[in-house]
Amino acid sequence: xxxxxxxxxxxxxxxxxxxxxxxxxxxxxxxxxxxxxxxxxxxxxxxxxxxxxxxxxxxxxxxxxxxxxxxxxxxxxxxxxxxxxxxxxxxxxxxxxxxxxxxxxxxxxxxxxxxxxxxxxxxxxxxxxxxxxxxxxxxxxxxxxxxxxxxxxxxxxxxxxxxxxxxxxxxxxxxxxxxxxxxxxxxxxxxxxxxxxxxxxxxxxxxxxxxxxxxxxxxxxxxxxxx
Amino acid sequence: xxxxxxxxxxxxxxxxxxxxxxxxxxxxxxxxxxxxxxxxxxxxxxxxxxxxxxxxxxxxxxxxxxxxxxxxxxxxxxxxxxxxxxxxxxxxxxxxxxxxxxxxxxxxxxxxxxxxxxxxxxxxxxxxxxxxxxxxxxxxxxxxxxxxxxxxxxxxxxxxxxxxxx
Ligand code: SF4
Ligand code: SF4
Numbered sequence: 001x002x003x004x005x006x007x008x009x010x011x012x013x014x015x016x017x018x019x020x021x022x023x024x025x026x027x028x029x030x031x032x033x034x035x036x037x038x039x040x041x042x043x044x045x046x047x048x049x050x051x052x053x054x055x056x057x058x059x060x061x062x063x064x065x066x067x068x069x070x071x072x073x074x075x076x077x078x079x080x081x082x083x084x085x086x087x088x089x090x091x092x093x094x095x096x097x098x099x100x101x102x103x104x105x106x107x108x109x110x111x112x113x114x115x116x117x118x119x120x121x122x123x124x125x126x127x128x129x130x131x132x133x134x135x136x137x138x139x140x141x142x143x144x145x146x147x148x149x150x151x152x153x154x155x156x157x158x159x160x161x162x163x164x165x166x167x168x169x170x171x172x173x174x175x176x177x178x179x180x181x182x183x184x185x186x187x188x189x190x191x192x193x194x195x196x197x198x199x200x201x202x203x204x205x206x207x208x209x210x211x212x213x214x215x216x217x218x219x220x221x222x223x224x225x226x227x
Numbered sequence: 228x229x230x231x232x233x234x235x236x237x238x239x240x241x242x243x244x245x246x247x248x249x250x251x252x253x254x255x256x257x258x259x260x261x262x263x264x265x266x267x268x269x270x271x272x273x274x275x276x277x278x279x280x281x282x283x284x285x286x287x288x289x290x291x292x293x294x295x296x297x298x299x300x301x302x303x304x305x306x307x308x309x310x311x312x313x314x315x316x317x318x319x320x321x322x323x324x325x326x327x328x329x330x331x332x333x334x335x336x337x338x339x340x341x342x343x344x345x346x347x348x349x350x351x352x353x354x355x356x357x358x359x360x361x362x363x364x365x366x367x368x369x370x371x372x373x374x375x376x377x378x379x380x381x382x383x384x385x386x387x388x389x390x391x392x393x
Contacts, residue, residue: 086388088387089387090389094387094388096388096389097333098331098333098392099392135393136393137332137333137392148389151389152393155389155390155393159344162340163344
């Protein structure tokens with residue numbers, strides 16, 4: 001069984017936010033609107049974090065696209081009282097919205113702040129409300145949601161391979177963010193296949209795991225910016 | 228006190244009843260009193276000849292007026308129900324069947340996967356619809372999570388939450 005993982009090359013990333021928008025479109029993430037946004041309730045499964053460095057006038061801003069890191073040892077799942085979030089057999093950290101009671105323990109437990117609570121009913125302006133992806137459910141108010149590595153795309157790729165009576169190839173499964181990135185800064189594949197692009201990149205000297213000392217073993221690995 | 232306990236008990240038990248069980252479902256009335264048996268047994272039609280997307284899509288599809296007219300352009304029987312097809316066509320209207328079987332939005336279930344990949348017969352999930360002589364007012368099988376998971380267990384299909392809930 002492949003260990004699906006992602007490598008994000010920060011040297012290639014131009015912070016254009018195509019991944020952020022592509023993810024919202026793919027996964028039916030609603031628009032917060034100005035009032036909710038002012039209260040910090042915007043939902044972004046893929047979020048562009050900014051980190052400032054230095055002092056005026058020598059300022060520099062680093063940007064970091066951040067999905068759920070799909071940790072191999074995820075602290076979020078241990079605290080869920082109803083098993084609404086779990087690490088599935090593909091190693092993907094699942095979020096089962098219909099099961100979630102909205103207690104937000106997981107939101108507090110995730111060290112990477114990737115989990116979002118639905119404070120309001122999702123809505124879309126005008127025509128966008130009719131252009132939702134029917135492979136992904138619309139989450140109701142009161143539950144927590146987060147990136148799923150576009151698991152529905154894995155399901156679709158597996159189904160297609162099965163119809164054609166062949167084995168699924170890892171390239172057939174790419175999350176929306178990886179597919180849309182115009183500079184190809186996001187790589188996706190099987191971390192356990194030593195020859196795969198993600199596995200090779202994850203062994204590079206630029207490879208960095210966020211908050212590695214926590215032992216969460218994230219499956220999203222960053223490649224540091226060159227100096 | 229007694230009444231209150233009873234009320235709480237009722238709310239708790241009825242509330243826990245799966246919304247997609249057959250109890251409390253509103254009856255569905257179809258625009259035409261369609262006879263499945265006559266079409267299937269009588270004329271040897273396959274389900275997929277009218278539910279045309281079963282083999283290729285997640286949804287099965289309900290027959291369009293045009294599909295009906297392919298056989299019913301002129302009268303095949305003297306049934307008043309059959310006449311309704313041509314009356315609709317003459318008025319330029321469309322045929323709107325009501326959905327009988329439905330799963331909640333948070334459930335992903337693909338006809339193609341079940342029928343083509345799984346080789347499952349329509350009746351396994353839909354019950355003996357093909358043998359009915361009038362349109363059923365309620366689903367013949369309750370598509371509850373227990374029902375799905377039981378079958379998945381028996382057939383060795385995945386019962387991982389993410390396999391169906393997206
Ligand atoms: S990044 Fe957060 S939400 Fe995602 S698996 Fe790790 S702890 Fe859980
Ligand atoms: S908010 Fe939902 S997923 Fe998170 S711990 Fe509570 S019940 Fe579990």
